[in-house]
Amino acid sequence: MGTKLESGVVGSEEEAGSRAPLLSIRSVAKSFGRNIVLRNISLDVSEGEFLTILGESGSGKTTLLRIIAGFESASAGEVWMGNERLDRQPPYQRRVNTVFQNYALFPHLTVEENVAYGLRVSKRPDAEVLTRVSEALSKVKMSAHAKSKPAKISGGQQQRVALARALVNRPRLLLLDEPLSALDANLRRQMQVELKSLQREVGISFIFVTHDQEEAMVMSDRIALLRSGELEQVATPREIYGRPATAYAAQFIGHTNLLKCEVKDGIARCLPLMWITKVPEGPALFSLRPENIRLATGNVGIVGTVRVRGRVCQQAFHGATELIRVECGNGLVLAVRIAGRDAEAAPMGEIELEFSSSDAVPVRESPDRI
Amino acid sequence: MFSRAYKTAVTLPPLVWVTAFLLMPYLLMFCYSFWSVSASQTIVHSWNLDNYRQLLQVDVYWQTLLRSMWIAARVTIFSLLLGYPLAYFLSFYAGKRKDLLYQFVIIPLWVSYLVRAYAWKTILGSEGVLNTLLQYAHLTRHPLEFLLYSPFAVVLTLTHIYTPFAFLPIYAALEHIPRNLVEASHDLGATPRQTFWKVIFPLSIPGVVAGATFAFVLSLGDFLAPLLLGGPSGIMISNIVVSLFGAAYNWPLGAAISLCMLLLVLGLLFCSERLEKKWSFS
Numbered sequence: 001m002g003t004k005l006e007s008g009v010v011g012s013e014e015e016a017g018s019r020a021p022l023l024s025i026r027s028v029a030k031s032f033g034r035n036i037v038l039r040n041i042s043l044d045v046s047e048g049e050f051l052t053i054l055g056e057s058g059s060g061k062t063t064l065l066r067i068i069a070g071f072e073s074a075s076a077g078e079v080w081m082g083n084e085r086l087d088r089q090p091p092y093q094r095r096v097n098t099v100f101q102n103y104a105l106f107p108h109l110t111v112e113e114n115v116a117y118g119l120r121v122s123k124r125p126d127a128e129v130l131t132r133v134s135e136a137l138s139k140v141k142m143s144a145h146a147k148s149k150p151a152k153i154s155g156g157q158q159q160r161v162a163l164a165r166a167l168v169n170r171p172r173l174l175l176l177d178e179p180l181s182a183l184d185a186n187l188r189r190q191m192q193v194e195l196k197s198l199q200r201e202v203g204i205s206f207i208f209v210t211h212d213q214e215e216a217m218v219m220s221d222r223i224a225l226l227r228s229g230e231l232e233q234v235a236t237p238r239e240i241y242g243r244p245a246t247a248y249a250a251q252f253i254g255h256t257n258l259l260k261c262e263v264k265d266g267i268a269r270c271l272p273l274m275w276i277t278k279v280p281e282g283p284a285l286f287s288l289r290p291e292n293i294r295l296a297t298g299n300v301g302i303v304g305t306v307r308v309r310g311r312v313c314q315q316a317f318h319g320a321t322e323l324i325r326v327e328c329g330n331g332l333v334l335a336v337r338i339a340g341r342d343a344e345a346a347p348m349g350e351i352e353l354e355f356s357s358s359d360a361v362p363v364r365e366s367p368d369r370i
Numbered sequence: 371m372f373s374r375a376y377k378t379a380v381t382l383p384p385l386v387w388v389t390a391f392l393l394m395p396y397l398l399m400f401c402y403s404f405w406s407v408s409a410s411q412t413i414v415h416s417w418n419l420d421n422y423r424q425l426l427q428v429d430v431y432w433q434t435l436l437r438s439m440w441i442a443a444r445v446t447i448f449s450l451l452l453g454y455p456l457a458y459f460l461s462f463y464a465g466k467r468k469d470l471l472y473q474f475v476i477i478p479l480w481v482s483y484l485v486r487a488y489a490w491k492t493i494l495g496s497e498g499v500l501n502t503l504l505q506y507a508h509l510t511r512h513p514l515e516f517l518l519y520s521p522f523a524v525v526l527t528l529t530h531i532y533t534p535f536a537f538l539p540i541y542a543a544l545e546h547i548p549r550n551l552v553e554a555s556h557d558l559g560a561t562p563r564q565t566f567w568k569v570i571f572p573l574s575i576p577g578v579v580a581g582a583t584f585a586f587v588l589s590l591g592d593f594l595a596p597l598l599l600g601g602p603s604g605i606m607i608s609n610i611v612v613s614l615f616g617a618a619y620n621w622p623l624g625a626a627i628s629l630c631m632l633l634l635v636l637g638l639l640f641c642s643e644r645l646e647k648k649w650s651f652s
Contacts, residue, residue, distance in 0.1 A: 091557055096557075104548065104550040106569060118559050151651060
């Protein structure tokens with residue numbers, strides 16, 4: 001068979017891969033006894049994507065990850081990778097690797113042996129194992145510790161070894177279960193950046209589980225927000241922040257003011273605020289980010305700008321910005337984020353605020369679930 | 371944190387106990403092993419190495435010691451072969467029945483040693499359960515003689531009695547293995563068999579060493595099972611020590627043999643501790 005033909009075949013497969021999703025989760029549900037953990041989850045992950053599953057503890061995010069890895073079986077639904085049905089394979093046959101929450105490094109093996117494990121069990125030739133292991137270790141900057149036992153290296157270093165151990169197998173998909181949660185804040189920020197650039201470099205799809213919304217925002221191509229076992233919204237960080245679909249999404253990701261309004265004749269009323277909207281008549285909920293509200297400037301009566309007077313009742317200094325709470329009458333209290341220097345300059349008693357009505361984003365109510 | 375007086379008050383009683391009932395007797399035994407017995411059956415307090423010389427020169431002593439070690443070694447191997455799979459099954463696959471099954475392993479320890487040894491006598495004897503059954507099934511014509519009063523009977527009984535002692539440390543070691551290591555191994559493509567040999571077994575070695583030590587040391591010093599079931603070919607070194615301290619009235623020689631055994635056991639404990647340390651990663 002000619003090489004040209006072979007490469008042609010490979011090329012067409014790759015093309016097909018970029019069109020079809022790499023991983024496809026279809027209507028997956030999971031319950032432990034009577035306890036329903038996941039309901040009707042459908043989610044696609046494309047080739048080379050960094051997807052974060054974000055949720056509070058108990059939202060089912062780890063369970064979803066374990067279903068993909070094969071440590072739990074779904075009660076209903078299917079998981080597909082390309083045209084392979086993944087959820088019927090035992091975990092050791094799936095081309096998926098996991099970075100565990102507390103790394104799960106084998107304590108009796110050296111760093112090097114840990115990284116070589118996957119290649120050794122699949123009986124790769126020695127020479128290949130050696131080169132791939134040393135490559136992987138240098139990629140995560142752990143070559144100097146190759147002969148150490150895991151107990152002798154720090155948490156951040158163990159983290160890197162766990163990453164190398166997974167990546168050395170060249171999986172099509174890497175699962176990361178809160179891999180940074182055990183690190184202190186500084187190291188964590190550093191690892192976020194490193195992890196992100198590593199993912200770009202190797203081009204493997206990552207599914208990253210976290211409860212930290214900031215981490216999710218910094219790292220992800222897309223965020224899948226999970227709440228009580230159901231997907232709340234799946235979107236890019238910008239979209240989910242700027243256009244949250246639900247009240248829960250708006251509140252969980254970033255800080256927001258939720259305005260309960262009554263829409264009548266194309267006008268949303270949340271006294272003393274009023275603005276023109278296209279939302280259908282009836283009760284409606286709007287999310288207004290604190291940073292979208294500013295101190296009013298001279299010009300009055302610009303179309304689409306809402307103005308309101310209020311009294312500052314609380315002030316919290318955050319360095320570059322300051323979060324103030326303003327009583328606007330009628331029981332309405334707005335959280336407003338202003339630049340630190342504005343806060344110093346402005347008289348902090350009675351103030352006038354303004355925002356563009358387009359920044360008030362209509363959101364769905366998030367119903368309580370058990 | 372605690373006052374000096376309090377510390378003294380709590381450490382003194384056990385210290386006195388150990389000195390009076392452990393160290394002193396050993397010291398006394400040590401002295402005896404260098405003394406001798408006169409023709410008129412009195413202990414002569416003259417220091418010499420005759421007893422140790424006798425131990426090496428008289429065949430029956432060192433042969434019995436070797437046979438005892440060989441019996442203990444077989445008991446150890448069989449206890450591990452029984453105890454390990456049981457512990458492995460209980461720890462990894464028993465699920466909700468784990469605690470119940472664990473109790474079943476422990477319960478035999480509450481039954482008197484003598485009862486269990488006699489039970490084997492009734493099973494293995496020439497009119498016993500096993501022989502009757504074999505003859506009833508026409509598998510044998512005459513009672514099998516080797517079943518009772520033989521090293522076989524001793525090994526069987528000791529294995530039965532000491533398997534829980536081998537099981538317990540192995541079970542504890544297996545329970546200590548974080549389950550995410552097993553998951554990590556599967557995740558990296560290892561089959562269940564590879565996972566067992568590359569992760570689970572190496573991490574359970576401290577338990578295996580401790581279990582083997584228990585089984586070996588306890589059966590090496592055993593004298594009831596060989597007394598009840600061993601017959602002349604199945605006697606062990608402890609039976610000789612018992613008779614030397616009793617009917618034979620040769621305390622010095624008995625003390626010398628005991629001291630040798632003590633050294634043997636201490637050496638073994640030392641080695642097993644080194645091994646356990648080498649294989650433990652906490």
